[in-house]
Structure formats: C-alpha cells, structure tokens
Amino acid sequence: MSAKKIFISYSRRDTEYVKSLVEALRKQGFEVWFDKNIRTGTDWDDTIESELKKADAIVLILSKTSVASENVKDEISYAIGLDKTVNPIKIEECDVPMRLARKQFVDFTVMGHEAGFERLVNDLKHTLKLAEENKTVPKGTFKPPVTAANQGNVVQKGSKKIMPYVIGGIATLLVFVILILNCDDGTTEDTIENDTQTATESTNPDWEDAVSSNSIDNYLKYMYKVGPEDEYFMDAADSIDMLMPNIGVVTYADPDGTKHFVKNLFTNAEGNLDYGQDDNQLPRSGDILSAISFVDIYDVNDKQIIHGENIIAGEKVRVMAVDFPDDGSILVTIQFPDK
Template structure:
C-alpha cells in the first residue's frame, strides 16, 4: 500500500492532462508533488525539483512523443530506477517507449481510460479510501467517463475485504442467503456492467472521432496553463523554461519582457582601498599653462587667420606658439623671390619682435614696409609671380647672397596682412 508522495515527471506540453490528474489524485487523498502546483514563489526551481524527487516514494512518468525526447524527464526516470523507487508509466499517446521502461506495467490512456485508471490504481498501490474516491475525482476532471449507478471505484486487481467475503461466503452466510437473493444480486451486477460497458463504448467513439488537431489544442491549453501559473512569479528560470517548452509560445513578447525585468544586477565587489591622498595645489606655472591650453583650444575651435595671428602675437612664451605659427604659414599660399640691394635695405620689418637692422633671417615672420615685385627665381630677369603690399605678412624661407646684394625667398599672400 502506497502512502508516500507521488512525483510527476512529464513534458510541459502535456501539462493539461498532468495538472488534472494530479488534482484528481490529490482530491482523492493521495500525496502528490507537481512542480507547477507545489514550487513556492521565490524558490529555486531546479533545487525544489531535486529535493522533491529525492523525498518521493513513487515516480509517475507521463509518456508522450515530447517527454521521451526530454533529457530532464529521462534523467528523473534514471534517478528513480537507480534509487529503487516505484516507477509507474502512463502512456498518454503512441510513442517510442524507452527500453528501460518497457518491462514495467503501464497505464494505457490512449484507449479505454477507465480501464487505464484501474491499472494505475493497482500500479500505484493506493490506499482503499483513495482508490474508492479516485473514479469520482477523475470523472470531475474529465479524465474518464463517470459511470452511472455506481458508488465508488472498485479495483479489479486489489479487492476489498468485503468483496472477498462476498466471493467466499462463510457457512453462516450460506445458511442465511437464499437462491432468490443470489439471483437478484447477479441481475443487478450484470445490469451495472452493461451500463458501464455502454459508457466506455460511447467514450471510445468520441475519442476516435476527435478532430485531427486535438494535440495542437492540448498543446495550446498547456501553454496557456503554464503561462497563468508563472506570469506573476519572479524567478527568471520559470520563464526560460516556458520558452524552451513551447516553441510557438503565444506569450513570447510578454515572457521576454518579464525576463528583461528579472535580469540580475551584477554584484559589485567592495574592495577596501586606502583613501587617496589629496592632490597638491597646482603651482602658478601649472595654472598659467592650463589657461594657455584653454585659450589655444578656443583658437583652434574658431579656426580663423586673425585668431591664430593674435595668439602668435600675444603669447610669445607659450608652448602652443609653434602650433599657431604652423597654422599661419598655411595661409601664405604663394612663394617667390624679392631683391635686396644691400643689407641696409629696409623692405621688411620683423613682425611681432623688435625691429632689426640688416638682412632678414630665415624662418621668421616679417611685415612688408612697402609694395614690392615678387619674381619666380633669384635672377633679375625671372618672371614676375606677384607682389606684396604694405603690411603684408611674409615668412622668410631662404637668404641667397649675390655679390653685395641678396635675393630673399619668401612665402606670402596678397590677402593676409598684419594690422
């Protein structure tokens, strides 16, 4: 007689049948454990299943095309067999029964379900009080057809003490029972059996004529049932399992939204670190450099000739002055030669520096003091390429001696002057 817990192992696609069977057994008084009904909110799903399987005495495995392909279901079956637990298979639909289960008596729910329930009671070894109620609860859950004019379930394998006494009456019972009473009892028995057989035939006909998409409807019902059970839970693994078990889940968007909201926030490791030493106050030189850098960044952002010219003119000690010089040279887009009669000629003044005497020096800016013709070479007959005007900015590139005179190679522009 089995008074221990019955653990359900099944595929989620068979949830509709499984939930009704579990509730039917529970209402009849059997101890059952079903993940969808017994895992508490906030509990670890895998840990709860493992503990329940370990504590259960019986594993009730629902065999279907999807469950025999499920690694989780087969792992649970293997564990139960290795631990010498009672394993009771239920054949829910035609499928390839695993070899390790073929030697076990199974309840065949693909045909006569009333007979299958009979076999299930015998295989589970249920208490008599549970067995007697099971047919009513199973009928309430539409697992079997409810038989009329009967008052409970009678196992064809395990008979009650009263039935045994009726089959083998004592001498006292034989003396007090007349032949007429025996005939009356037999008549009642055969009448009940006839009604029962008609009910089974009608149920079988309905099953045979079920539409071809019945499995699809069951799967959809299982999907809906599972969603209703988990939609208010807070364990992400429940929703991951729902996606895995229902390929064409109609709640996919809702499930994904729920998963996104349950993504764990990564733990931040707290490391005891010494308080950083306060940074020293910047020196006047560092402050001045920071100010220059800020001003130079502003000049680059504006990117105009006048801004580069002003920065070069006013920041004579800045480390950014050479960068300003490079930008100014980019604006001098012509090259040519100007004739210097002697070193005392004053055609150019040093720009932004004190005036000097004599011949200009290479790689320095100058300001033209007057208009001059600029030739393409260092000879008097070289072609004219342009001219400077007063206040033009020029850069001396090379100084070429020619006797007592000089040819000065410059970069210049007719458009850019020094104010």
C-alpha cells in the first residue's frame, strides 16, 4: 500500500509508549511523524503547523496527561480546523475532552493493546481508503512497553483460566527462593551485588532526583545539565507545564525600560539552550523567566488585573507569547504556578 502520513499527538510522559506505537505503525506501511526529534532552535509552533498540514490523519493518544496538555489541545483544535481526520486511542483511564467526546475512539483499556492496535490500523486504512492486502494485522505486531500508561488497565478476558497458572508460578518462585537461601556458598551475595550494580548503572539518578522533588527549579537544573537531546528532556518540560497550570499576562518591561523579569532557562540568539546568565535579548516563546519583583497578573481576554493573583520575586514563569503595546512596554503571556 502507498504510504500515508500519520501525525501523532501525545503527552511527553507517554513517549516510550508512543515510540513503540510509531514503530508498529511504520511496519504497517504508514509514514509516521511525531515531535520527539524536533531540532534545537527550530521554531516549535511552525514545525507543528507544517507537519499537521502535511498529515493525512491524526492519531491522538488519550491519557491522563495528554487530556490536560494545552499543547495537545492546540494541536487537535488546529487539526480539526484543517478538517483532518482525528483517530483517538485511549491507553489509560482518563476524562475525554468535550470536543472529542462524541468522536468514536479505540479504547485500548477495554480491547487490550494488541487488539486495539489492530482496530486502529484497520480504521486508518478504511479512513484513508487504502488497499488492504491483509484483512487483519498479525498477532504480536504491537507490544507496548509495560508502563503506568498501560499496566493494569486492560480488562483481562478469561482471567479465571489464568489464575491457576499465576498461583503455580508463585509457588515455583517460593521454592526457588528457599533453595537459594539454603545454598550459602557465597554466590548469592555476589549475584545480588552484581545485580545491584547493574541496576544502579541502568538508572538515571539525576532524573530520579528531579522527579522525586517534583519542583520547577530541579526540573530546570536537569534540563540545562542534560540538554535537549536527553531522553527525559521533554518529560521535564512537560512536568514544568503541569506545575504551571494557569495562564495570564504580565509586564516584562515598563516603557522606561525597567525589567521585572530575568531569563532563567532560554533559547539564545544562536538557537542554543542557555541557563542563568540573561543575554538582555527579548524573551521568546518557551523561555523560563524568574521575577525580579512583585508583578500583577492580567486576564488574557480583557486585560484586567486578576485580583489575588500575582508573581513574587524569584518565582518562575514560562513565556507563551510576547506583545508590544503602543506605550512602549513589553507584555508577555505566561504560564504560572498555583499559589
């Protein structure tokens, strides 16, 4: 079949799942694009818009984090505006957005991930009017990683038949453990030591520390330390987004040039990631700013002060857009944390 281009809309927390899905879709003949590898310095919005326009269909990953992601909502709204076909798949229990509630979606949590994948492929082929050489997708074509996104949320048919094997497996494991405990020849200790060393080598302590603290500052430090090529870089960015659920407008600089923010983590003029040392250039979308002083927050729509909401010195915000009013000031639309 001729290749058709599929755009994947998803949350970065589901990246490992999506990578498996992408690989499986490509093996079915689809040309798949997802934003894991957008180059550093590339304008994010322009790239997303371009790829959405070129896509023949959109696969939307429905998960707890994706339905809360403003980026995902923007992608789907834009795709619907372009009259693109949206194929939602639900990989874990979550609230389906109102705009998609009436759309038919493939529920992997009920069908199982392999059966759900088969249904997705057939739906895409039907929607895109592709000739099907095979009516069904071979079993075992899609094997997602075992993650929080797909573990323990699938209805297991025939679970009563499985239970005796589970019990037998547990019993075998207990016997094995007893035999090991009774064999004190020094090999057990060596094995444990080697296994511990291997486990330690396979983890990412910096990322684990950032996740454990779940703080904006530690995620920022991690992002700067590892750079955009790191596998968890976008996870850290998404985590910051989750910690900044609110949107408003603030004054970045007064007409006389007095600034109320300094750059914290930002893209410099060369398109590279920079941290700490403000380059005195205008902020750009995606930059993280740190407040110098107390700043009022204005409503995005009516530009009126939001009473009870403000940014205090040292608090971090993310830039969404930059505006230049006639009075010579600089305003920025921001994401900001809860109080």
